Amino acid sequence: MSDAQPAVAIDPTREPIVVVDDLHIIYRVYGSGGGRGNAATALMRVVKRENRPQMKEIHAVRGVSFIAYRGDAIGVVGTNGSGKSTLLKAIAGLLPPAKGGVYTDGQPSLLGVNAALMKDLTGSRNIILGCLAMGLTPEETKEKYDEIVKFADLKPGFIDYPMSTYSSGMGARLRFAIAAARTHDVMLIDEALATGDAKFKRRSKAKIDELRKDAGAVFLVAHNLDVIEETCNRVIWLDEGRIKMDGDPKEVLKAYTDATGK
Template sequence: MADHIAGDPRTRDRIPTVVVDGVHITYTVNGAKSAPGRGAATAALSRLLSRRRDPDGGGRKVHAVKGVSFTAYKGEAIGLIGSNGSGKSTLLKAIAGLQPTAKGRVYTHGQPSLLGVNAALMGDLTGERNVILGGLAMGMTREEVRERYEEIVEFSGINEKDDFISLPMRTYSSGMGARLRFSIAAAKNHDVLLIDEALATGDAKFQRRSQERIAELREQAGTVFLVSHSNGAITQTCDRALWLESGTLRMDGPAAEVVAAYEAFTRKK
């Protein structure tokens, strides 16, 4: 963490937007399995009775994040990398205020906005209605949504071949839905924008547009966090990276250096 420690002259005059201080995150995974042939209602009743016998639900405790600390500053784009299950998405949820910490604290400037590939839009509503509702949920006024509607749809690229924006979201592919979610979120400036895997979807053209938009958000004094399994997306989009492994922060520094260290680590496994 040499490049971002307290007192470093390169960060002394910069404005912190997120401070993660010794954060531990635990949660319980219900490991109960239903017997063969049992219906959903029977399985749910079994879990309920199990919880009455065991208040903890008989589940397995997972220590997902272990003592992570760092400070993020205005204008930074920070990539989170690491193996599956290393705690990246869980940490993003904690920064967004959606996941409680077992120990330690998260301090943020302004309201962080979490954009995940699985962010809930309404499948039975059209893309058009979801743009409106999504924009309002991101804190835009109705007038702002109207002004930016065409830009959002064009950015997503979902209407390039057919009029998909007038169809229910449930008819979209996962990639189309993810592109529309990113486009809605990116239409608004954010103090802190948290992106979980959105750039892994779409073609090279959309990924290029996404990277350009993230650069604009940074220039407008925002902070962007990006979780991605694409090391290329991290090095092209971010100037700094955090490497999480088994819930611990292994390395924090320039994106290219952290990605190189992580790739060397994975080759040895």
């Protein structure tokens, strides 16, 4: 039986912005060949051509097909290892398909909890560099600066401290605030809303609603299902790299929680 899922019909009344067509992502992981020891002994085995590393394939995404339309906010749920983050990276163009493809109308932007900010630089400096990296002009960056600081809601004075002094929650809020400062064709958010208090989550939801109106589509991966239900108009449930269900948030999340107990 093929892993590929049925072709998805296009809604002629809506504008597609992301088309995922029979997507397969395969990781190739190299093991130690079964031997024990430290890095030095492993290197000696390689030099002596003993116990050559064994290659293992992990089929992380298996024949996923769907269409995202302009204005969609799509939640992606699934247990650990189901392929959620891999799917977002593939849509962002960071992982090459082993089979199938991803087609986007515009430039996807991936925002994750590990999004690169310079830990040795201050939050203020990271705002400037992050905005410039997203393509904003110096003038636009200056205009957005106060808005970003206010949205991130850091502790007093922390905007002038190095990022290395920030908690994980503070770093996540600042990353989201920077990314949300411009309009994105396709915005991919991986767990960034999982950290933060209710006040920040409400602001994040309002910002995503704003992005949906002004831009293309938003994809959100979060373990907090309440955030998914409140933010998204559609949910995709991934299970072992395949789409288990795709549809109305309440229906999909109920089926997911019934099946997993989460």
